[in-house]
Amino acid sequence: MDNNNNDIISKMNTMLASDVNLLEYLEKDTYQHLLNYYDEEQLSSIQRAQTTVQSLTCVRVNTLKISKNQLIEKLIDHFNNNNNNGQPSTYKLSFDDIISFDQLLNKDNNNSEDNHKNNEEILNKLNNEPGVIGSDKTIVKGEKVSIFVDLMGDGKKGFVVEQFYKERTVYIGNGISLLDRLDYFSGNGGVAIEMTERIYECPPLNALFPDLLFLQHLPSILAVFQLDVKSGQRVLDMCSAPGGKTTLIASLMSDTGTIIAIDKNKKKQQTVQKLCLELGIKSVTCLSRDSAKLTKQPRDLPEFADESFDRILLDGPCSGLGSRPRFIEPSKLIDLTNATDIQRRLIDNAVPLLKRGGILVYSTCTINPEENEQNVAYLLAKHSNMRLIAQFPHVGDRGLQKCGLTPEQQHLVQRFDPSNKLSSIGFFIARFIKE
Incomplete structure (x- = not known):
């Protein structure tokens, strides 16, 4: 669903509004840190993009309850025929607004490698x-x-x-x-x-068909696809809240096998559990644990034995510097350093739990290379039994240079830049196999 409506962008500034079109870093050290990896023009483009919404709305279908075509019909009926709370619907949906996953990939594959792009929703x-x-x-x-x-x-x-x-x-x-x-x-x-x-024509989907659809950023969906899960496998989601990726894993596995969804925060863990219940998912076990200490658990615990998982998703806590839309970035440089430290402890706990031949997917929603490319380099240097492998689909940009990866490795990761033509959140994905 295309969200662009440039004719009314000028409405953004009224007598009560500031002329804000560039994300502001409150901490200059954080801004200067990013200039070590981006030139000023490139970083400015990202800052400008982050004050706007993404150009597409991505809706994930709960295929355990409804087919894609059935949901499309329900959405068209809702937007074109229904009245909402006594008021006429203000957003009209047509088949032209429906962009399937395959269509998006085909569109991107017509571009050069450096121009592969992707897009997704804004949940306002x-x-x-x-x-x-x-x-x-x-x-x-x-x-x-x-x-x-x-x-x-x-x-x-x-x-x-x-x-x-x-x-x-x-x-x-x-x-x-x-x-x-x-x-x-x-x-x-x-x-x-x-x-x-x-100011942007985003379709109003809040609280609409909550058990049938799920608003989710396309890069987040792509990260789960890189797991290449199979029915009956044992999968670990190390940092599962709020549950979007966990429930997609379950959907792709037809709600079979065993999925362990962990979050350190008990309230967040309960949020994942509630979402699974709402979507009718039964294969997920939600646990409140610290994933940075899993290998320090008693080793006789069967759920966390060495080499006990076929697939592991590590979408850990990060600085969130790729989020949009927003206008202020308050993160301090120490926050970025702490995020990298936590991520590396999570990596060191993930590798022993993965079976030989198993796949580990690492992802973040930040544009900070220390949490992205440099963490990939860290993993490969410390864990010689792990190999960086190709992703499919690969619709993002290659990794940044001078961040510890070889040119070949840069092409194996996916980096999503908010300022690119089809505009997404800032995101990063790396895929590994254990040998």
Whole structure:
């Protein structure tokens, strides 16, 4: 689904909004660190892209409950025929908006290797009840409202906007309130505002068919595809929250075999468990463990014995420097260093658990090479029984130079640059086999 609507981008700046079109690094050391790997023009292009949405919306079908064609028909019916909460639908869906996975790959394969691109969705959390931070005190259900992003995020949840909100904001569109103001902050979840006018025409999919579809970034989907899972295998997702990749693994395995989904945070682990229940998935076992200490567990525990997993996904915590859309990046240089340290401890725990002939996929959502290419180089140097292998499909860019990888190895990884023609989040994927 194409989200571009350049004719109304000018709406972004109103008398209440700042002229923000370049992501700002609050910590200059972080910005200077990235200039060690990118020239100023390239980094500026990435910063500019990160203040906009991705150009495609990617919807993953829960094939355990519905076929792709059946879901397409339901989406077309919803957007073209249904009224939402008494209001006419503002987004019209046609077959031209449906871009299948294969179609996207074919489009990209017509380009040169350096121009392979990909795209995916924007799930605008500002439309969900938990995302409303403050508002005018008189808003009632059914009232038309305008929505702004608070760039600094300094306001306390539930604060009242008196007259003009003087902090730095960016206008993102208009909508209709589905709740009275007091209900915004009740903690019950749900959709607070139905968007009727947007600076980008993203299809409103929040809370739509929650057991049938899942909004997911295309690079995240591609990372799971690199596992090449088979029915009946034993798979480990080392850092599974919020569960999108875990549930895709289960779907690709037809909900067979054994999938161990781990998250250190118990609340996040419960989120994964809840998503599996909602999607009707039974093959996933959710555990609250520290994946950076799995090999320090008692070695007689069968679930974490040496060489006990056919596939391992390591999509660990990272600096998140590839996220979009956003306008402020607060990460400090020490945050990037700490992320790299954690990732390497996770890598060192993943390798012993993988069977010989098994596949390990490592991915991040950052543009920081220390967490990407340099971690690949670290893994290969420390674990001589691991080999970097080709990916399919390969629609991203090659790895960066001068980051520890040979030219051949640079072509084996996938790097997704937000500033490329079809615009995605910043993302990185590497695929290994254990020999």
